[in-house]
Amino acid sequence: MSSISEANELLKADRLDDALAMLNELIEKNPDNAELFFARGKTFWRLGERAMATNDYAVSARLCPDGPASKALEHARDIADFFNPEMFNP
Numbered sequence: 001m002s003s004i005s006e007a008n009e010l011l012k013a014d015r016l017d018d019a020l021a022m023l024n025e026l027i028e029k030n031p032d033n034a035e036l037f038f039a040r041g042k043t044f045w046r047l048g049e050r051a052m053a054t055n056d057y058a059v060s061a062r063l064c065p066d067g068p069a070s071k072a073l074e075h076a077r078d079i080a081d082f083f084n085p086e087m088f089n090p
Contacts, residue, residue, distance in 0.1 A: 002026055007039055011046070019043050034064035041072065050076065 002022045010019035023040040030036055041056030054076045060069030 004033075004035055004039060007036075007043075011039070011043060016043055016047050020047070032063060034060040034067050034069065037063065038067065038069040038072065041069065045076070050080065054080070 002025055004026065007019050007022045007026065010016075010022060020040065020043050023036060023043060027033070027036050027040060037056045037060035041053045041060060044050075044053035044056060054073065057069045057073035057076055060067060061073050
């Protein structure tokens with residue numbers, strides 16, 4: 001059986017697709033687990049899926065307001081608010 005610690009080990013090993021698949025499976029079985037949503041948010045963030053990461057951080061923060069996802073959500077929103085398309089013009 002898969003566990004959050006196994007998923008975190010996959011993240012550490014940079015096996016992001018494997019970690020994501022495992023976390024999806026775990027969340028399907030445990031939809032009220034804030035730690036799982038936070039871990040999947042971190043995985044999405046590393047995959048460049050910022051909107052998906054922010055959504056998972058929001059779910060995790062709602063499930064556990066005092067958990068680490070609240071801070072991650074704040075940072076993700078700050079980054080999104082900072083975006084300035086004119087900075088990328090040649």
